[in-house]
Amino acid sequence: MMRDFVPPQRLLLGPGPSMVHPRVLQALAAPLLGHLDPAFLGVMTDVQHLLRFVFATANPFTIAVSGTGSAGMEAAIVNMVEPGDAVVVGVNGVFGTRLATVIERCGGKAIRLEIPWGQVIPTEMIESALRRSGPVKAVVLVHAETSTGACQPLEAIGSLCRDHNALLIVDAVTSLGGIPVDVDRLGIDVCYSATQKCLSCPPGLAPLTISPRALSAIKGHRTPCQSWYLDMALVAEYWAEESRAYHHTAPISMIYALREALRLVEEEGLPARVARHRLNSEALVAGLMELEFLPLPPAEHRLPMLTCVTLPPHIDEAAIRRQLLQIYGLEIGGGLGPLKGKVWRIGLMGESSTEANVLTFLNALEEMLIQFGWLSTPGIALHAAARVYSRTGQKEY
Amino acid sequence: MMRDFVPPQRLLLGPGPSMVHPRVLQALAAPLLGHLDPAFLGVMTDVQHLLRFVFATANPFTIAVSGTGSAGMEAAIVNMVEPGDAVVVGVNGVFGTRLATVIERCGGKAIRLEIPWGQVIPTEMIESALRRSGPVKAVVLVHAETSTGACQPLEAIGSLCRDHNALLIVDAVTSLGGIPVDVDRLGIDVCYSATQKCLSCPPGLAPLTISPRALSAIKGHRTPCQSWYLDMALVAEYWAEESRAYHHTAPISMIYALREALRLVEEEGLPARVARHRLNSEALVAGLMELEFLPLPPAEHRLPMLTCVTLPPHIDEAAIRRQLLQIYGLEIGGGLGPLKGKVWRIGLMGESSTEANVLTFLNALEEMLIQFGWLSTPGIALHAAARVYSRTGQKEY
Numbered sequence: 001m002m003r004d005f006v007p008p009q010r011l012l013l014g015p016g017p018s019m020v021h022p023r024v025l026q027a028l029a030a031p032l033l034g035h036l037d038p039a040f041l042g043v044m045t046d047v048q049h050l051l052r053f054v055f056a057t058a059n060p061f062t063i064a065v066s067g068t069g070s071a072g073m074e075a076a077i078v079n080m081v082e083p084g085d086a087v088v089v090g091v092n093g094v095f096g097t098r099l100a101t102v103i104e105r106c107g108g109k110a111i112r113l114e115i116p117w118g119q120v121i122p123t124e125m126i127e128s129a130l131r132r133s134g135p136v137k138a139v140v141l142v143h144a145e146t147s148t149g150a151c152q153p154l155e156a157i158g159s160l161c162r163d164h165n166a167l168l169i170v171d172a173v174t175s176l177g178g179i180p181v182d183v184d185r186l187g188i189d190v191c192y193s194a195t196q197k198c199l200s201c202p203p204g205l206a207p208l209t210i211s212p213r214a215l216s217a218i219k220g221h222r223t224p225c226q227s228w229y230l231d232m233a234l235v236a237e238y239w240a241e242e243s244r245a246y247h248h249t250a251p252i253s254m255i256y257a258l259r260e261a262l263r264l265v266e267e268e269g270l271p272a273r274v275a276r277h278r279l280n281s282e283a284l285v286a287g288l289m290e291l292e293f294l295p296l297p298p299a300e301h302r303l304p305m306l307t308c309v310t311l312p313p314h315i316d317e318a319a320i321r322r323q324l325l326q327i328y329g330l331e332i333g334g335g336l337g338p339l340k341g342k343v344w345r346i347g348l349m350g351e352s353s354t355e356a357n358v359l360t361f362l363n364a365l366e367e368m369l370i371q372f373g374w375l376s377t378p379g380i381a382l383h384a385a386a387r388v389y390s391r392t393g394q395k396e397y
Numbered sequence: 398m399m400r401d402f403v404p405p406q407r408l409l410l411g412p413g414p415s416m417v418h419p420r421v422l423q424a425l426a427a428p429l430l431g432h433l434d435p436a437f438l439g440v441m442t443d444v445q446h447l448l449r450f451v452f453a454t455a456n457p458f459t460i461a462v463s464g465t466g467s468a469g470m471e472a473a474i475v476n477m478v479e480p481g482d483a484v485v486v487g488v489n490g491v492f493g494t495r496l497a498t499v500i501e502r503c504g505g506k507a508i509r510l511e512i513p514w515g516q517v518i519p520t521e522m523i524e525s526a527l528r529r530s531g532p533v534k535a536v537v538l539v540h541a542e543t544s545t546g547a548c549q550p551l552e553a554i555g556s557l558c559r560d561h562n563a564l565l566i567v568d569a570v571t572s573l574g575g576i577p578v579d580v581d582r583l584g585i586d587v588c589y590s591a592t593q594k595c596l597s598c599p600p601g602l603a604p605l606t607i608s609p610r611a612l613s614a615i616k617g618h619r620t621p622c623q624s625w626y627l628d629m630a631l632v633a634e635y636w637a638e639e640s641r642a643y644h645h646t647a648p649i650s651m652i653y654a655l656r657e658a659l660r661l662v663e664e665e666g667l668p669a670r671v672a673r674h675r676l677n678s679e680a681l682v683a684g685l686m687e688l689e690f691l692p693l694p695p696a697e698h699r700l701p702m703l704t705c706v707t708l709p710p711h712i713d714e715a716a717i718r719r720q721l722l723q724i725y726g727l728e729i730g731g732g733l734g735p736l737k738g739k740v741w742r743i744g745l746m747g748e749s750s751t752e753a754n755v756l757t758f759l760n761a762l763e764e765m766l767i768q769f770g771w772l773s774t775p776g777i778a779l780h781a782a783a784r785v786y787s788r789t790g791q792k793e794y
Contacts, residue, residue: 029426070645204648248467253603
């Protein structure tokens, strides 16, 4: 017989999942309701209201896809891209690369805008791609590239897309709930996210919002969506308050959890939440730079919830990460793809973004570096972080 | 600000989700681990062992797909069917109909074997389809058709498929954990299920097992799988103990819950679990028949975990179901598609399959029927059920 499982204690400071508030864990454990029970349909309505709030949108179609963030990505693409469609996609990390693959798997023609990892796609590059290509169905950009820590500017892209009659699709997996994702103001047509990053809910759902303009485009498609499970025209019938037609059994417990996680966002307020992410990230970066861990993206394009740093020469990064996990129960992320072994990715997402966690991590890192003979003076990173915190005086959160 | 949510108490006797054991709810609420944490990888290994046990298979590829049962269906089809492939599919209910759609959406040619709902597909019909069609890539059958309560016989189909060089794909969404699903003995190549039926775990995962023969077929495909999220060649790299390569973030909490739900199955033992489902179903049917609710499928093809009954004339089925929910907190299912308004679907799945639940439901139903003026003598259904229970003497569970 298989033994009981008690998870070891972990401080999750990687690229997600992030720490989950006890209220959210408690919501997960609530007794089940049927997926057509009026009481559960009320929970769905609540989740839709709260998602519109975090996405800053009035889009009626705002739901949680029954899968992880990658399912949200696939839902966004397979519903918008038909065989033969040209799609401009920014490729400056793992997730842009993956998007191009998903576009091609549904018969689209991916026009890749390739830029070194850690950089962002310049607006002029998008504009020139739109100008020199024939008709473009959509422009797809990753707002927060989790593999590099770069924050893609989105101002002006929405109107550029409208000028060229293209839809704007944005991956907000890591940004939603940590920096503003102003869907309506930015003119984003399709925006998807994930629950386990700055919303601090367990992984398993993908928030998704689709503008009326993009919904009309779906209605005009010549072919049915290649995915039945992710066919948003069908899924919409279940989420729409006026129909609630069965499509597939919703992941009840995860929807409970998302409702509670979003309530916590609402209670904190988006401006305070954004300020908290910014402040803790600033303190973390100040400390890391003292230790010669240098942010990969330029200062103006750094994400506050995911800090990607290059490593000082000659350190055994895998050994340090392993010991941070084994000795301190502290998880951070390594590099993906070509950045494997070359960077660390430290996440301060949602509940994980606290002053205590920044100090705990920097202290553990200093201890490790001293033990590995790479650092002699303890406290320099903590000191730099403390300077950031003291400077802010009255905390905004 | 949005208010607290406390779900009303429900007795879930519909077509799923079923009742969830407190140990499973508690597992859901355990603190998160990262999806690449060695402690979490151990949980995945446990889940694979336990799934092989319930599927009665030695297939190394035995995993939980990160989506609900419908995602399992789609994963089975999009990984096996390439554009132009002919696929024989049994269509005798909602889920067979849906399978044919999914096959066509990935470019397959669905050869529909249509049979009245409530009946099962005769083996001779499958054989003759295999003989008269050209090469057939796969035969797809729904083991437990949740829309009709019919149990598809699977004996002999596996060898028939091998004789015609076709794969056998089986939908075991509602059967797994309630009746034997002997994947290896029956020669099933691809078998998928869902967590919220007889495994009594919340919805959100789809157990899936693929035979080495079917995996070779995938490797020989001319085109990549149209779905990136459900591309099992990629997902296999994450679940394989020797690689554990990141594909997408696993739904951590749901995997915890599935592990615990499967442990409960292991503790009870499959033969005892099957006997329990059979006995409670027999008592339920005996009671229902006294009230003129008659099983749709013939006696030899009835599912024990999902009883689909036609209704006595002139009863207001929707009103009774609504009151069962509102007054008794008791959920049962109505009919789907052409059976809407014509049948009820009463589920006794996993934790929901108990003597207490059978008696509670029959009693509530009698009270309703008396109130609606359809029944005058109370207790006849309860009496019939009690006769079944007393006959068994020493209980097998």
